[in-house]
Amino acid sequence: MRRFSLTSLLSESMRGHTGWGRQWRAPEPKPRYDVVIVGGGGHGLATAYYLATVHGITNVAVLEKGWIGGGNTGRNTTIIRSNYLYDESAGLYEHALKLWEGLSQELNYNVMFSQRGVLMLAHNIHDVQSFKRHVYANRLNGIDNEWLSKEECKEFCPPLDIGGGLRYPVLGGALQRRAGTARHDAVAWGYARGADARGVDIIQNCEVTGIRRDASGKAVGVETSRGFIGAGRIGVVAAGHTSTVMSMAGVSMPLESYPLQALVSEPVKPVFPCVVMSNAVHAYISQSDKGELVIGAGTDQYTSYSQQGGLHITTHTLDAICELFPQFTRMRMLRSWGGIVDVTPDRSPIIGKTPVQNLFVNCGWGTGGFKATPGSGHVFAHTLATGEPHTINAPFTLDRFRTGRLIDEAAAAAVAH
């Protein structure tokens, strides 16, 4: 792997950048791998990377039916935070956040992780109670999260309207300063380059069409559009397509796939210094390094694989954005798009074993998977390497839906009285 640095960049600029090679190869699939990862998004690529770097397992293929990072990795609003309520979630997302903090250096790829702070606004007394519950829980879990008065919110995010004239006035907010955003594509590319350099085969345009099981029922490989590929273990990391892939092995999942939309404005000079989330009015906004306001909208109410949602979802979100930031009505929507998010009944992920031996799954990240990318890959690599979950992902079993031990962050945060 050619190391990226200012020096290498300058020396290449002297010769027209002709010396840069491929960031990852385009190999033909081998007949068999120790581990086959189905899905070349950030989570799958990170899994491959950590299999190689942490566990020394390099005979690994990542199979991607389109182009890597083309699913939710490249379609999300890049919010990264770890101030979750329950110990299980906090442990998982904080694990990820710690990895984010050194990721550019670790990968030798600038993923532009920007710790500009995520401010979550409270608009009613119930929000205040709920956010304080988070702040306190986070403190005892060693995660930074602080309660801000509305004046402090305004100071942290000057464009914010904290006047009493709002339909739902801002009463305060919870701020995680270590939270922020990253450049989503670079995360996929950086992990791909790192994994590839250690021998992982990243195989694009390779669609998995079946999962082969032997007489004893255990999974032994995958049928693909480029032929059969044998596998010691298979990790399915296919986000919105997980139900489809798992059904190839006869496994039904507690998942539903919904369209999730996002949009950006035209680029403008810096005007928005942080990330603001308002669950009460459904507004999520930050400004990218390129200057675009990046705005997350909600999911549609029906399942769909179309990567397209309704206009009313977009307008609903912009209603809220313009209510909080009335100066933005003359800004223009430049681009909107949709992803397919796989949602579990308790809105927490499933990371671990399946009823089929040698088949493992990492899914159900819903609308918030990007932030977990490094942590998700790290613990899933552990699970694939050892056959057993890491302590961090141990609670996130498929089995919890049978026992009732759900990890319901959304229920804990969103019930109005």
Next chain:
Amino acid sequence: MAQPFRLSRGGRIDRSRPIVFEFNGKPIHGYQGDTVASALIANGIHHVGRSFKYHRPRGILSHGPDEPSALLSVDRGPGRVDPNNRASVVEARSGLRTHSQNHWPSLEYDIGAVNDLLSPVFVAGFYYKTFMWPRKFWDKVYEPFIRAAAGLGKAPTQADPDRYANRHAHCDVLIVGAGPAGLAAALAAAKTGKRVILADEGPEPGGSLLHDPNAEIDGRPAASWLEETLADLDGRENVILLSRTTAFGYYNHNHVALAERVTDHLPTASGQAPRERLWQVRAGEVVLAGGAHERPLVFADNDRPGILLAESVRVFLNRYGVAPGRTLVFATSGASAYTAALEAKQAGLAVTIVDLRLEADCGPEVARLRQAGCEVLTGHTVVGSKGRKRVTGLIVAPVGSDGRCGGRRVLPCDAVGMSGGWTPAVHLFSQSRGKLRYDDRLDAFVPNISAQSERSAGASKGTYDLADCLAEGFAAGAAAAGSDERRTFSATPTLTGFQPVRVMPTDDDPKKVRAFIDFQNDVTAKDIKLAVREGFQSIEHVKRYTTTGMATDQGKTSNMNALGIVAGQLDKPLPAVGTTTFRPPYTPVTFGALVGPARHALFDPIRTTPIHGWAQSHGATFENVALWRRAWYFPKPGEDLHAAVARECKAVREHVGIFDASTLGKIEVVGPDAAEFMNRMYVNPWAKLANGRCRYGLMLKEDGYILDDGVVARVSDTCFHVTTTTGGAARVLAHMEDYLQTEWPDLQVFLTSTTEQWAVIALQGPKARQVIEPLVEGIDLSPQAFPHMAMRTGTICGVPTRLFRVSFTGELGFEINVPTDHALAVWEAIFAAGQPHGITPYGTETMHVLRAEKGYIIVGQETDGTVTPDDVGLAGMIAKTKTDFVGKRSLARPDVIATTGRKQLIGLITEDPKTVLDEGAQIVADPNQPIPMRMLGHVTSSYWSPNCNRSIALALVADGRSLMGRTLHITTPDGFTRATVSEPVFFDTTGERVNA
């Protein structure tokens, strides 16, 4: 005033109506009908901006919505300033103030232009390779620097005074684009009587006919045909003709979104009419006739101000009567530029043509231009341009079929029209999820398989000849309207056909050539090649790595060139590289148009009760609960929340308080099977509840967790009056309807929401009975005749009432249900009658404190969607004999019946009675344990209790009921405080007061 480049005649501008606007503080004169771009060009101004990355001087490339470079900030007055407006579409009018962007200190002298010198470093994706050391520098140094450099114009800083409107519309045929194909389609569709909407983004319908002075249709000038056609359409009631209206989004099931710009072009805005209107059209059929975009040629320094698209030169000449220069060179690889060149020549300008095609591959256009006296250099490439802030010459060289360049020659000029062929505007087709097909002959993607009820016609389908466009449009319009009528048109033949070229051949060192693909994002052919070399081979990867096609024009002029270079590098056929998927919007749309009227008071309904005005006039402070605005507390002068609530709390327990509980949800459950239905929906037993009696009902979701609660009265054998929480009203009704209709359709039960039929006045306190006694008729209020948890009907103040004897305070209390429009009168009557008894209005905060003193839960506060009845000590509510109710099975899941570890509702008595815990505070057994600590639970409710004269709190704590008397540690903003676990009831623990 002097407009040195205004032609003496021609154009569709109104020369009798001069206008003047500002550009960078200088007055610019033009005429009604000009765009900002055409007026600037009329004044000889091409250099209007600096590019995104390299700060290179940039001019006006295009005449339309595909303009990537000429982006201006436009100021229409206070609060009406916005950035990134395309000069080519902003209609010029007096009073506008426009500014160029992305430069400092000025457009002419821009420090940022130093970036241009560093361009060898600043290649595609350079930032992924550096700025990583030292680590802390990213947030503090590198990123702020990058951010300040990026962005184009400045965001508005003031709230927008303009109004935006919304309109849902339906039609049988929606036609997008009022060029020749769209107009012909409209003619055909309109004749059938079907409802037609024809929308065009320009201020004037006509499309290419507006700049085609020599064309004839059916034997008469195109302009007259246009006029007749518009008159025909105008005269039909079934046609809506929208100009300045861009179809920007094609959504599911023929839902098409259009943005109409209503007032921006008007010199005097009324201040009342909307600035823009969003049309949400549901169309039976759609005809897409949005035309095509011209491709620039890719050669070194092809971005100099003064270098335009060839067709745009034609538009400026013919439509606006302005000359982009006096000495023009047209550089082309196709025939269409010859039309522009000929018209320029006819307008008296000096014209030279450079054509990449070999003489043998050209058509009769070459001879025609030579005949007109123009030099035509066929088989020539362009290898560069001269000039800096304005092109001064074009460097050309002969090139053979082997691609080798001959001797160079500089063609002096002050403007260039270039044409690299055409790209059909398939954006909306692609948004509709139609499948594209690559057409080799057209070197373009064209619509292939439709996914919705839609068809394309004209240039957007790759049909460029005028007569063909008209016929195709007519057929499409007729077919869309269900008619099979076809007709042919005779029209002047259009010069079409081009030789596809990605990068113009050159003999310069390819490492040094900076030929721009994406003008706005400063992406060069070299950048695209670098990306491919680094392994980015999907076009989506290339776009994301280089940012080509990601600028505000979304690659309208650049996508095909980028795609072609990638295909060339990979040596793959172009369709194998794929095309990018187009997403809405086609052109940028203001947030305002999308938001429409949903601002301020119309952002979300504010629901208020009939007592709201009274509460306002009695000084109440309000809180938002779901969509409702509820009285929170009633401070007297000088009182804060705590003082007011303390007073209100005491008053209720010592005298009597009056509370507006109207927001509680109410459902009338009626029918012969009503009791059976209630049995299935609630955990409680209902069969034996006597008429006129009430019961506290608890409702679960099927997963066993508490969904809602409320008092239910049995009105008759077949009728229950159900109440729900304020926020839960709609949810509970929907939940009930779902089961009723889909699981138990055999039950004869009907549900009707009566939330707003009944206003609810809660009268609570030892003197409650005395207060209402004189007002009530037909009900015996004595405790024997009307015990706690009973309901009676009668009248109060002459108004029919369902009078509940219930209490959420633990005091003797009534909830007086009266028809809503009478509630204020009854409230005022009670308030007056209560004066001698010290009646005190109280709000939701006091309500919360009083119920917490009694340990009554609030769903959503003590519960959070993961709490079972047993967790909050309500297992006793569950009917023992029922075999089933919604949620029952889930209460038997292993983790729910676990004997240890469940979080249970308890009370907390702080060591210091003055310490009021924070709601949401976490609870631990040992505050000195290392982080992460084991948390036992959290505080759900916490108040200063005036009646207990100490703080009280409710909490959910793991195995809490086994910890009675134990000391636990609760987080405070600075550390921990101590409290003892108690029963969750703090006042009147025997519960006698309610029976008074």
Next chain:
Amino acid sequence: MLEVRYRTARALPLGRAEARPSGVAIRPADAEARFVLRVRSAEGEVAGLPLDRPINTVSGDDRRWIARLGPDEWLIGAPESEADLVANSVASDLGTRAHSLVDVSHRNVGIDVEGLRAAELLNAGCPLDLGETAFPAGRATRTLLGKAEIVLIRRAGPGARYRVECWRSFATYVHGFLKEAAFGIGEG
């Protein structure tokens, strides 16, 4: 004494004023009696009003009307003075048929919208096709106006006369929305 305290006129949330911008009259309706009738079979008539008309139509006249909103749901409107009369005759007409008749006179608020461009104005927030074919006189349905649920009734007879019915606490929003929409349809 009680009578003195009791205000006979209902205190309506929008008052009784009249607004008339853009050639469309937006007029809060007077107090009326209204009932939700639920019964499984749509046979016969009640209080002189037919049950068996198609779903999404209104029958009767401006004074006393019945809108069939679903297969087993009707909204009945009548002058306030006839409230008891209507309720009693519905009960006696239905006899032993299982049904539910719930008084919602105070739940609902009516706003009359009339004028040439009334449909256009309503379409600012109502997503339905209000054209002559899709929504002729005599139509009635539950639908949306902006972010509020409404019942939209197009009165029988010539011209464009609509009744918008919403729940009481949404009336300020709905009325405000209609007034704003009157500006929205104005041409610049």
Next chain:
Amino acid sequence: MLLIACPHCGNRPETEFRCGGQAHIARPEAPSAQSDEAWAEYLFVRKNPRGVHAERWCHVHGCGRWFNALRDTVSDRFIEIYPMGAQPISELQSEARA
């Protein structure tokens, strides 16, 4: 925004409807007799097909009635609308392979 053919009201915009998820998941006759596995399956496991999907819709801001629909989750096209309690006539074959 989808256009949905309510069996009682005809074509109406999606905003008037509430989607109730997968259809034909009958509530067990005797839930208490269900095993933990079977009960979890009933509560949580969903087909989530890429292709034709039978789902429930309620015309909540219209006639208020629930009904079933077949919709292709790739094209979002509705294939059939049919009453609660009934089975679809169309086959569950995806019409689109995208």
